Amino acid sequence: MGRAPAFLIFFLGLTIGATPGLKGAETVWSGLVIAENLAQPKAIPPELTRIEGMLKKFFGYNQFQVIGQSQKTLKTGQEDWLATSKFFGLHVDARGESEGGYVLNLKLYKEKELLLETDAKLSKRSPLIIKGPQVGSGQLLLVLIVQ
Amino acid sequence: MKTFEEKWTAWLDGQLTGRELSEFEASLPDKAAAEAGKADARKLGELLKRELSARTLTNEEFFSHQLRERIARLRSPRRRPAWQARKRGSTWWTIPRLLWTGAMSLAVFLVFTVLVMHEKNPAEESPYLTQILNARVDPVTSPNATVSIFEVKKDRVTVLWTEGLQSLPADYAAK
Numbered sequence: 541m542g543r544a545p546a547f548l549i550f551f552l553g554l555t556i557g558a559t560p561g562l563k564g565a566e567t568v569w570s571g572l573v574i575a576e577n578l579a580q581p582k583a584i585p586p587e588l589t590r591i592e593g594m595l596k597k598f599f600g601y602n603q604f605q606v607i608g609q610s611q612k613t614l615k616t617g618q619e620d621w622l623a624t625s626k627f628f629g630l631h632v633d634a635r636g637e638s639e640g641g642y643v644l645n646l647k648l649y650k651e652k653e654l655l656l657e658t659d660a661k662l663s664k665r666s667p668l669i670i671k672g673p674q675v676g677s678g679q680l681l682l683v684l685i686v687q
Numbered sequence: 688m689k690t691f692e693e694k695w696t697a698w699l700d701g702q703l704t705g706r707e708l709s710e711f712e713a714s715l716p717d718k719a720a721a722e723a724g725k726a727d728a729r730k731l732g733e734l735l736k737r738e739l740s741a742r743t744l745t746n747e748e749f750f751s752h753q754l755r756e757r758i759a760r761l762r763s764p765r766r767r768p769a770w771q772a773r774k775r776g777s778t779w780w781t782i783p784r785l786l787w788t789g790a791m792s793l794a795v796f797l798v799f800t801v802l803v804m805h806e807k808n809p810a811e812e813s814p815y816l817t818q819i820l821n822a823r824v825d826p827v828t829s830p831n832a833t834v835s836i837f838e839v840k841k842d843r844v845t846v847l848w849t850e851g852l853q854s855l856p857a858d859y860a861a862k
Contacts, residue, residue, distance in 0.1 A: 574860045594842040607862045626861040640815055650855070655829070658822035658847060666817040670847040676857025684817075 565615045566664060567687045568642070570623040570632055572608035575601035576678035588683065591667055599671070599679065611687075617642055627651055628672075630682055640664055641686070648672060648682060662686060699728045817845035829853050 569587050575595070581603035584592045588604055595604055608625030610632075617637035623630040629649040634642050641663040648656040648670070655673065662668055664686040672680030689697075694711050697703050698721075703711055715721045816838050824832040832851035839846065 591842065591844055594839060594844050598837075598839065598844075598846065605860075607860060627855075627859045641817065643820075650859070653828065654825055655852065656822070656824050656849065658834075659820040660845075660847075661818040661820060663815050663817045663843075665815050666843040666845060668817045668819075668845050668847070671849050673849075673852035674854040675859045676855075678857075678860060680855075680859075 565613050567611055567613045568632070568634075568662070569683075569685045569687050570610045570612070570621070570630055571606050571683045572623055572625045572628050572630055573681040573683055574605050574607050574675060574678045575599050575681050576603050576605070576676075577601050578603045587685065590685070591669075591683075595669070595681075598669075599681070601679065604681070614642060628680065632684070641666075644684070646670070646682070646684075660684075699725050816840065816843055819845060819847050822847055822849075824849060824852065 571585075571587060573588070577600075582605065584595075584604050585606045587606065587609070588595065592604075596602060608623050608628065608630070610621050610623035610630075612619055612621040612632070614634060614637075617634050620631070620633040623632070627650060629651075631647040631649065633645040633647075635645060636643050638661055641661050644660050644662050646656075646658050646660065647654055650673075656670070658670065660668055662684055667683060667685040669684075670682040672682055674680075691714075694703065694707075698708070698711055712718060819836045822834040822836075824834065826832075829852045832849060835848040835850070837846040837848055838844075
């Protein structure tokens with residue numbers, strides 16, 4: 541092989557290698573979280589450790605307790621799943637993979653009653669938090685994180 | 688007037704003649720020893736002449752052939768070293784080579800640009816933050832509810848903030 545084709549292949553390889561490629565299947569963690577202010581708060585669940593500081597600062601609560609959760613590995617980006625607690629249900633319908641994330645349709649139910657619906661483009665690098673209704677002295681939060 | 692040493696040297700070399708020779712030989716204290724010394728000096732001189740004289744080449748043709756070959760090699764452009772070729776007005780920067788170098792430089796530039804963009808974009812560009820495309824609340828149960836969107840770029844978190852949703856009793860926090 542001559543020098544010119546060898547160089548060309550080398551640089552093409554470098555260029556292709558440098559572009560963001562498609563990765564394998566990824567897991568989305570969906571959680572129903574009750575945020576409260578308690579005198580002796582429990583440790584934050586491990587799924588939320590990554591955004592602990594932001595949660596406390598942004599919502600002003602000191603305890604975050606997961607009351608329902610689901611972990612779904614996305615292979616086609618077209619899956620749907622449900623994270624439920626005793627009274628709430630979060631239905632997530634993935635509608636395909638876009639650049640750097642997934643397009644999701646989210647529906648929050650209180651028992652069978654639809655409270656909230658939203659469409660979002662969930663980034664693989666950026667969690668989504670939805671502030672739900674007030675529950676007692678706390679607050680319902682919906683959290684979605686690509687793990 | 689010559690000194691004794693000058694006369695001695697001239698005598699050894701056989702350059703003294705006539706009266707000067709007879710006078711010098713008469714002045715020698717031991718003529719026999721002097722004659723022996725003269726003979727030794729002559730032998731030494733002959734030995735030095737014989738040993739130190741330039742050697743004559745016995746194979747002149749061979750050496751001249753070698754020299755001619757070396758000169759021919761040096762004159763040949765094919766075997767001339769690269770630095771010599773450049774020194775004599777090189778033709779390395781021909782148009783195709785210039786084009787090739789330009790293309791390679793462009794390729795290197797593109798590779799580094801892609802690499803830098805790839806590294807910088809995730810933290811800076813909004814497409815890498817989660818985006819809320821739309822949001823609706825049930826107008827029957829929460830007629831006064833509103834929604835707002837916050838992008839916490841520092842933490843790379845997107846928040847859909849609702850206000851005015853119907854409050855629920857603490858029992859609803861059950862797992």
